[in-house]
Amino acid sequence: MEDTTACPICTMTDLLDGGDYHECATCGHEWDKAESGEVVVLDANGKELNKGDDVTLVKDLKINGKSGRLKAGTKIKGINLVDGDHPIDGKVEGRSMLIKAEFVKLA
Numbered sequence: 001m002e003d004t005t006a007c008p009i010c011t012m013t014d015l016l017d018g019g020d021y022h023e024c025a026t027c028g029h030e031w032d033k034a035e036s037g038e039v040v041v042l043d044a045n046g047k048e049l050n051k052g053d054d055v056t057l058v059k060d061l062k063i064n065g066k067s068g069r070l071k072a073g074t075k076i077k078g079i080n081l082v083d084g085d086h087p088i089d090g091k092v093e094g095r096s097m098l099i100k101a102e103f104v105k106l107a
Contacts, residue, residue: 041087043105051081055088055104063097075107 006013007024008031016023020040023030033040041049044058054077061070076090076099086098 041101047106054107056107
């Protein structure tokens with residue numbers, strides 16, 4: 001079940017996306033996305049990432065606690081977005097990892 005954002009004034013979920021803000025199509029109220037508790041994550045090219053997107057690594061990354069690297073071009077399917085300095089949570093080679101958004105692009 002997907003979590004939907006509702007207007008704080010009229011509680012309707014018929015919203016328009018205005019980039020950095022939401023606008024209610026019913027009552028016209030506007031509010032900042034940061035106020036609604038949503039995590040806004042941008043990839044290396046400045047495109048907004050959403051939960052469930054597929055991303056591709058843009059550079060080689062060293063894996064902490066394990067000898068080896070993740071190669072540029074590795075695809076990560078079905079990401080989750082979390083708060084923090086590593087906002088992308090995804091599975092790579094069967095292992096869950098947190099990755100910075102500046103190292104990925106939308107696939």
